[in-house]
Amino acid sequence: MQLLEERIRRDGVVREGNVLKVDSFLNHQLDITLLAEMGKEFERLFHNCGINKILTIEASGIGVACITAQYFGCPVVFAKKSKTSNLAPDVWTARVHSFTHGNDSDIFVSRQYLTDRDKVLIIDDFLANGEALRGLISLCEQAGAQVVGAGICIEKAFQPGGEQIRSMGCRVESLARIKSMSPDGIEFC
Amino acid sequence: MQLLEERIRRDGVVREGNVLKVDSFLNHQLDITLLAEMGKEFERLFHNCGINKILTIEASGIGVACITAQYFGCPVVFAKKSKTSNLAPDVWTARVHSFTHGNDSDIFVSRQYLTDRDKVLIIDDFLANGEALRGLISLCEQAGAQVVGAGICIEKAFQPGGEQIRSMGCRVESLARIKSMSPDGIEFC
Numbered sequence: 001m002q003l004l005e006e007r008i009r010r011d012g013v014v015r016e017g018n019v020l021k022v023d024s025f026l027n028h029q030l031d032i033t034l035l036a037e038m039g040k041e042f043e044r045l046f047h048n049c050g051i052n053k054i055l056t057i058e059a060s061g062i063g064v065a066c067i068t069a070q071y072f073g074c075p076v077v078f079a080k081k082s083k084t085s086n087l088a089p090d091v092w093t094a095r096v097h098s099f100t101h102g103n104d105s106d107i108f109v110s111r112q113y114l115t116d117r118d119k120v121l122i123i124d125d126f127l128a129n130g131e132a133l134r135g136l137i138s139l140c141e142q143a144g145a146q147v148v149g150a151g152i153c154i155e156k157a158f159q160p161g162g163e164q165i166r167s168m169g170c171r172v173e174s175l176a177r178i179k180s181m182s183p184d185g186i187e188f189c
Numbered sequence: 190m191q192l193l194e195e196r197i198r199r200d201g202v203v204r205e206g207n208v209l210k211v212d213s214f215l216n217h218q219l220d221i222t223l224l225a226e227m228g229k230e231f232e233r234l235f236h237n238c239g240i241n242k243i244l245t246i247e248a249s250g251i252g253v254a255c256i257t258a259q260y261f262g263c264p265v266v267f268a269k270k271s272k273t274s275n276l277a278p279d280v281w282t283a284r285v286h287s288f289t290h291g292n293d294s295d296i297f298v299s300r301q302y303l304t305d306r307d308k309v310l311i312i313d314d315f316l317a318n319g320e321a322l323r324g325l326i327s328l329c330e331q332a333g334a335q336v337v338g339a340g341i342c343i344e345k346a347f348q349p350g351g352e353q354i355r356s357m358g359c360r361v362e363s364l365a366r367i368k369s370m371s372p373d374g375i376e377f378c
Contacts, residue, residue: 023299023301023302024301024302025264028266028267028269028298028299028302029264029265029266029299029301029302030255030258030264030265030266030267031264032255032258032259032262032263032264032265033262035255036259058247058248059247059248059251059267059269062248062251062252062255063251063252063254063255063265063267065252066219066221066224066251066252066255066256067255067256067259069219069221070221070225070256073221073222074221075214075218075219075220075221076218076219076221076252077217077218077219078217078219078248078252080217080248109217110212110217110218112212112213112218113212113213113217113218
């Protein structure tokens with residue numbers, strides 16, 4: 001998606017350790033106009049797939065998931081990262097390792113909101129090692145929900161997550177796929 | 190807002206300890222159609238106030254903030270709750286106590302995304318003791334940003350946060366104000 005690639009080139013900042021900072025428009029400050037264009041593109045890609053639920057994970061997936069859901073006319077469910085005192089005890093859960101934060105966390109959704117009647121589009125801002133996406137797919141499998149596919153804003157295609165998950169048979173559509181990046185520049189696939 | 194009050198009466202669940210669970214439509218599964226109606230109402234309430242930024246806090250404020258931002262044509266910034274390894278070092282920060290989770294956390298926004306040029310509408314899903322809202326107002330004060338007001342989905346008006354913050358001179362508009370609640374029923378102001 002050209003608009004997103006241009007924005008990443010203009011405002012993305014590459015840091016050591018393969019970190020791409022897109023805080024100015026995607027995961028701290030959110031450019032809602034850009035999110036809307038991404039949402040329309042996800043709808044074009046997954047049109048007529050019968051999607052009745054969008055699943056994402058807190059926190060930075062929620063914005064793009066909500067904007068995207070408007071174009072599908074369906075609700076969003078976001079997986080939570082740690083057990084809160086007022087969540088229902090009946091949850092689907094998966095262990096996810098964060099390479100960014102260097103720790104493991106359990107993600108979960110209430111069983112009420114993810115069931116075998118759901119045809120799910122998973123939405124997330126980043127795909128790199130694929131840990132979060134595998135966790136979300138696992139939640140769907142536990143629920144008996146059908147994963148129609150995953151819509152990702154930015155895929156670090158030089159990291160293995162995307163290809164691993166595609167090879168499992170899951171459709172993954174990434175709006176920007178980064179082939180390589182360094183402080184000198186970013187190359188897209 | 191009648192639509193929201195009806196939804197709370199229908200789908201809200203009152204638990205011990207003054208907990209109102211609205212997981213089915215507001216803070217785990219998100220009813221995007223309802224969020225859009227709330228966004229339009231916030232726009233009606235804060236029309237012509239010159240708002241150029243919406244500030245919220247992760248995680249459950251992000252959805253309604255993003256949908257609302259579409260009606261203001263402005264970006265969203267969400268305050269984060271713990272320091273991540275890839276966030277800029279230059280942040281505004283405030284200590285917030287969570288009565289729900291029984292702990293303190295530091296919230297912060299990057300100084301880049303909250304400045305003295307901003308006229309801010311703060312959006313959040315709940316207002317009870319007002320801890321989160323006071324923290325967000327503090328971030329704005331540190332930045333020299335003008336707080337135009339706060340748009341809250343559900344205010345527990347029997348808890349002191351709303352009145353305390355209004356008495357500080359901050360405009361607070363809550364779409365549903367709960368006067369009292371028990372497992373037998375919910376009464377609105």
